[in-house]
Amino acid sequence: MSALIKVTNLSKTYEGGFTALKDINLEIMDGEILALLGPNGAGKTTLISIICGIVNPGEGSITVDGKNIIKDYRDTRRLIGLVPQELTTDAFETVWNTVSFTRGLFGKAPKPAHIEKVLKDLSLWDKKDNRIMQLSGGMKRRVMIAKALSHEPRILFLDEPTAGVDVSLRKDMWQVVHRLRESGVTIILTTHYIEEAEEIADRVGVINKGQIVVVEQKKELMRKMGTKKMFLDLHQALESVPQGLSSYDLELVEEGRQLVYTYDTRKERTGITSLLGELNRAGIKFKDLQTEQSSLEDIFVNLVKEQT
Amino acid sequence: MNLHGVRAIYMFEMARAWRTMFQSVVSPVISTSLYFVVFGSAIGSRINEVEGVSYGSFIVPGLIMLSLMTQSVSNASFGIYFPKFTGTIYEILSAPISYFEIVVGYVGAAATKSIIVGLIILATAGMFVPLNIAHPIWMFIFLILTSVTFSLFGFIIGIWADNFEKLQIIPLLVVTPLVFLGGSFYSVDMLPPLWQKITLLNPVMYLVSGFRWSFYEIADVSMFISLFMISVFLGICILLVFKIFSTGYRVKT
Numbered sequence: 001m002s003a004l005i006k007v008t009n010l011s012k013t014y015e016g017g018f019t020a021l022k023d024i025n026l027e028i029m030d031g032e033i034l035a036l037l038g039p040n041g042a043g044k045t046t047l048i049s050i051i052c053g054i055v056n057p058g059e060g061s062i063t064v065d066g067k068n069i070i071k072d073y074r075d076t077r078r079l080i081g082l083v084p085q086e087l088t089t090d091a092f093e094t095v096w097n098t099v100s101f102t103r104g105l106f107g108k109a110p111k112p113a114h115i116e117k118v119l120k121d122l123s124l125w126d127k128k129d130n131r132i133m134q135l136s137g138g139m140k141r142r143v144m145i146a147k148a149l150s151h152e153p154r155i156l157f158l159d160e161p162t163a164g165v166d167v168s169l170r171k172d173m174w175q176v177v178h179r180l181r182e183s184g185v186t187i188i189l190t191t192h193y194i195e196e197a198e199e200i201a202d203r204v205g206v207i208n209k210g211q212i213v214v215v216e217q218k219k220e221l222m223r224k225m226g227t228k229k230m231f232l233d234l235h236q237a238l239e240s241v242p243q244g245l246s247s248y249d250l251e252l253v254e255e256g257r258q259l260v261y262t263y264d265t266r267k268e269r270t271g272i273t274s275l276l277g278e279l280n281r282a283g284i285k286f287k288d289l290q291t292e293q294s295s296l297e298d299i300f301v302n303l304v305k306e307q308t
Numbered sequence: 309m310n311l312h313g314v315r316a317i318y319m320f321e322m323a324r325a326w327r328t329m330f331q332s333v334v335s336p337v338i339s340t341s342l343y344f345v346v347f348g349s350a351i352g353s354r355i356n357e358v359e360g361v362s363y364g365s366f367i368v369p370g371l372i373m374l375s376l377m378t379q380s381v382s383n384a385s386f387g388i389y390f391p392k393f394t395g396t397i398y399e400i401l402s403a404p405i406s407y408f409e410i411v412v413g414y415v416g417a418a419a420t421k422s423i424i425v426g427l428i429i430l431a432t433a434g435m436f437v438p439l440n441i442a443h444p445i446w447m448f449i450f451l452i453l454t455s456v457t458f459s460l461f462g463f464i465i466g467i468w469a470d471n472f473e474k475l476q477i478i479p480l481l482v483v484t485p486l487v488f489l490g491g492s493f494y495s496v497d498m499l500p501p502l503w504q505k506i507t508l509l510n511p512v513m514y515l516v517s518g519f520r521w522s523f524y525e526i527a528d529v530s531m532f533i534s535l536f537m538i539s540v541f542l543g544i545c546i547l548l549v550f551k552i553f554s555t556g557y558r559v560k561t
Contacts, residue, residue, distance in 0.1 A: 052402040056560050074310070077404040088395030092327065104316025105403040147399070 003027035004155060004186050005051065010060035012046055012210075020046040022210040024060070028155075033177065033187045035197035035218075037300050038207040044190040045085060047207070048157050052082045064155070078106060081148030085159040085190075087140045091133035095124055098132060099146045106151035118146045122176065138169040145176065156180060158189040162196060174200050194300055206300060221299060230272065232259040232279075233288040242282050248275050259286075313405040317413025318420075321387050325421045332421070333428060336375055340429045343371055344436045347493055358495050359526045364437035369520040370492030371433065376426045376451065377458045377487055377512070381479045384418035384462030389475050392466070392559075401560065407553035411463065418459035423451055440524060446531070447522035453538050454515050458483075460545035467558050486512040496528040511541055 005028040012021040020043045028034050036044050049055040051062055053073060062069045064076035090098055099115050119125045122142045127135060132143060141161065148156060158177070162170040170193075177187055177200050191197055197204055198218070205215040214221065237256035248271060251260045263270045279286070325332050348364040355363040391397040400410060433439060441447055462479075469475040490512030496504050507513050508529075518534025521527035527534070552559065 052398075054398050054401045054560065056556055074404040074406075077402060080402070082398070082402050084395075084398050086395050088398065090394070090396055092324075097323070101316050101320050102399060104312045104319075105399060105405065107310040107312050107404050109312060 002030055004030040004065055005188075006063045007047070007051070008061050008063075010047075010050065010057060010062060012043075012050060012055070012058040020210050021050075021058070024207075024210075024212055026205065026212060026215060028186065028188060029203075031181070031184060031186055032202045033181055033189070033200055034203045034205060034215075035201035036188065036190045036205045036207055037192075037194065037197055038190070042207045043210040044207055045159055046210075048082070048159055048188070048190065052080055052157060053077055054082075074107075078151070079154045080157065081151065081153035081155070082157045083141075083144045083148045083159060083161055085163065087137065087144065089132045089140055089143060092131055094129050094131055095119065095135075095143055095146070096128040098143065099150045102147040103150040108151045114152065115146075115150060118149050121179070122146050123172075138165055141165060141169075141173075145173075149180075153185065155186045155188070158187065160190055160192065162191070162193065170196070227262050228265050228270075229292045230261040230263065231290045231292070232261070232286040233257065234259060235285045235287055238284070242284070244282060245275070245278055248278075259284075310403075310405045310409050313403060314409045314413045314416075317400075317410065318417045321383075321414060321417030322420065324387075325383075325417075332425065336379075336425045336429050337432050340371060340375075340432045341436075343367070344433070348436060358498070359524075361524050361526065362437065365439060365524070366495075366520075367493050368430070368433045368437065368439060369523050370487075370516050372426045372429050372451075373454065373490075373512070373516045373519055374484075374487045374492050375429050376422050376455055377483055377515075378479055379422035379425050380418055380455045380458035381462035381465065381483055383421050384415055384459040385466035385469065385475055385479070386462075387414045387418055388463055388466035389469055397559070407549075411460070411549055411553075415456060415459040415463055418462060419452070419455040422455045422459065426451055426455070441522065442525050443522040447519065450515070450519045450522055450534075450538075453535075453542065454519070457538060457542040457545055460542070460549060464545065464548050464552065467552050470558065486510055487516075489513075491516050491528055495526075511537055514538065 005026075007024050007026040010021055010024040011019070013019045024043075024047060026047075036047070038044050046055060050057045051064070051069065053069065057070070064079055067075045069076045093101070096115065096119075099118065100110065100112075103110070103115065116125070119128055122145060124139065124142050124146055127139060132140060135143065145158075145161070161177075162173050165173065174196070177189070181187055189196075189201070201218050203215060204218050204221055206213040234257050238252060238259075239256060241250045241252050241259070249262045251262070252258070253260055261272075261275060263272065344364065347367055351363070357363065358366045391400060430439070465475065465478050489507065490510045491507065492512075496507050496513065496517075499507060514529060514534040514537035517528040518531050518538070521531045521534070551557070
C-alpha cells in the first residue's frame with residue numbers, strides 16, 4: 001500500500017499560544033482504516049481540521065495523493081469527506097437537499113442516483129423529505145455521514161463518529177465503515193472508544209499532548225506492547241506471595257484466593273512451566289487456570305500514562 | 309472554477325428566502341404602503357412638488373434604496389453568520405471552493421433577494437403614485453451596484469459579528485440613519501446651508517441622488533459623482549473581503 005496522506009513535521013500553535021500539535025509525522029495508507037486515539041485535547045481534531053482545510057496549518061507540510069493541501073487545495077479537498085464531531089446541520093433543510101447541497105459544494109454535478117444509494121445505504125431513504133430538525137440524534141449523525149459521502153470521496157474522516165450514539169447504532173456504524181472500506185475508501189477515525197478502534201481499525205495511532213506516541217498495525221501493537229496474564233484460582237487462600245516466588249511478577253488478589261502472573265509472550269521463556277513447578281514444590285494447589293491478553297485499552301492507558 | 313459550488317451556495321441561500329416567501333414579499337409591501345400613507349398622504353399633502361415632481365413620486369427612489377440597502381446588509385450578514393453560528397461553516401471551509409467563489413455565492417444571493425424586494429416595492433409604489441423611469445438601464449445599474457456593494461458590506465459584518473447583537477448593531481445604528489439622512493425623503497436643497505454641507509459627507513446621499521436621477525433626471529449631485537462614490541465604496545468592500553479571507557479573520561484559526 002502507498003501513502004495517500006503524508007504529514008511531515010507538522011506543528012500548530014494557536015493565536016492564544018496553545019500548541020496543539022508538535023512535529024507530527026504520519027503516513028496514512030491507501031485503503032486502510034486508521035484509528036487515532038487520544039485523550040481530550042490531545043490534538044486529534046486539530047490534525048484532522050488542518051488536513052481538511054478548516055484550520056490553518058502552522059509549520060510543516062501535508063500532501064494528499066501527492067498534492068499539497070495549500071497549493072493544490074481544490075484537488076486534495078475533492079478527495080476528502082469529513083464527518084465532524086459536532087452535529088452541525090441545517091435544521092430547516094430536508095435530508096435530500098442538504099446532502100445534494102454538499103455534493104454541489106464539492107464541485108460535483110447533480111447525481112440523484114448516487115444520493116439515493118447513499119441514503120439507502122445509511123437507512124435514511126424513508127427520511128429523505130424530512131427536515132433535519134425532525135430527526136433523532138442518531139439519524140442526524142447518519143445525515144452527516146451521507147453529506148460526507150455525497151461527493152464520492154476517496155478519503156473519509158470520521159471525528160468521534162459514535163460519540164453519544166447507542167450501542168446498536170454504533171454497531172450499525174461499524175458495518176457502514178466496513179462496507180466503505182470494502183468499496184476502497186480510506187478511513188481515518190478518531191475515537192474515545194478503544195473498543196471501536198479494536199473492532200474496526202487496521203492501524204492505530206496514539207496521539208497525546210500534540211505528539212504522535214505510536215502508530216502501528218493494531219495486531220502488531222497488541223503483540224508488541226500487550227502483556228498476558230495468567231490467573232490461578234487457589235484451593236486455599238494465601239496471606240502473601242511466598243518468598244521463593246519473588247522473582248516472578250506475581251500479584252495476590254481476591255483476598256488471597258487468586259494469583260495473577262503477568263508475562264511477556266515475546267520472550268523466549270515465559271516462565272510458566274517453572275512457575276507451575278515452583279508452586280507444586282511449595283505445595284500450593286490451584287483449582288483453575290485462565291489466561292488473558294491485555295486489551296488495546298490497557299495499552300492506550302499505559303502509553304498515555306508513560307507520557308504524563 | 310467550481311461553478312457547481314457557487315451554484316450550490318446561491319441556490320441554498322435563495323431556498324432560504326423561498327421558505328420565508330410570505331415574510332420576504334408581504335413585509336416590504338406593507339412597509340412601503342405605510343410609508344406612502346405617512347409620508348405620501350400626511351406629509352405629502354403639505355408639500356406640493358419637489359423640483360417639479362409630486363412628493364409621493366419623489367420619495368419612491370429613496371424608499372427603494374432604503375429597502376435595498378437594509379435588505380442587502382441583513383441578507384448577506386445573516387447568510388454567512390448563520391453557518392458560523394450553527395457550525396456548518398466547516399463544510400464551506402473544507403470544500404474545494406475559492407474565497408472568491410464563496411463570496412460570489414453568498415453576495416450574489418443576497419443581492420438577488422434585495423433586488424427582488426426593490427422591484428416589489430417599485431411595483432407597489434406604482435399602485436399609489438404615477439412613476440416615470442427616465443433611464444431604466446441606469447436604474448438597473450444603480451440597483452445592481454448598490455445591492456452588490458451593500459451585500460458585500462453585510463458579508464463583512466456577518467464575518468465580523470460573533471453574536472446576534474453585533475449582527476444587528478451596524479444596520480440599526482449606521483445604515484438606517486445614513487439612509488434616512490441621505491435625502492431619501494427630501495431634496496438636499498430643502499435643508500439649511502450647514503446641513504447641506506454635512507449631508508455631502510453621507511455616502512448614501514450619492515446613491516439616492518444617482519438612483520433618483522435615473523427616474524426623474526433630478527439629482528442633488530452629478531450622476532457621475534454618484535457612480536464614482538458607489539464604485540469607491542464597492543472597491544473598499546472588495547478590499548476588506550480580500551483581507552478577511554487572506555488572513556482567515558474570524559473564519560479560520
